[in-house]
Amino acid sequence: MTYSYCKTVIKNGRYGTKEAMMVKLDVFLLNDRITQEEYTELVELLNAAA
Secondary structure (H helix, E strand, O other), X not given: OHHHHHHHHHHHOOOOOHHHHXXXXXXXXXXXXXXXXXXXXXXXXXXXXO
């Protein structure tokens, strides 16, 4: 669920700053809310959007 929400937020560009979204993704990964593979995909998507 968290992965889907993050993907939608990034695709829509509604995440504020890139740094702020990276912090959120890091926290989600550290708390096992997303997998390492999902994290990598979201970071790549974020970098492509920036």
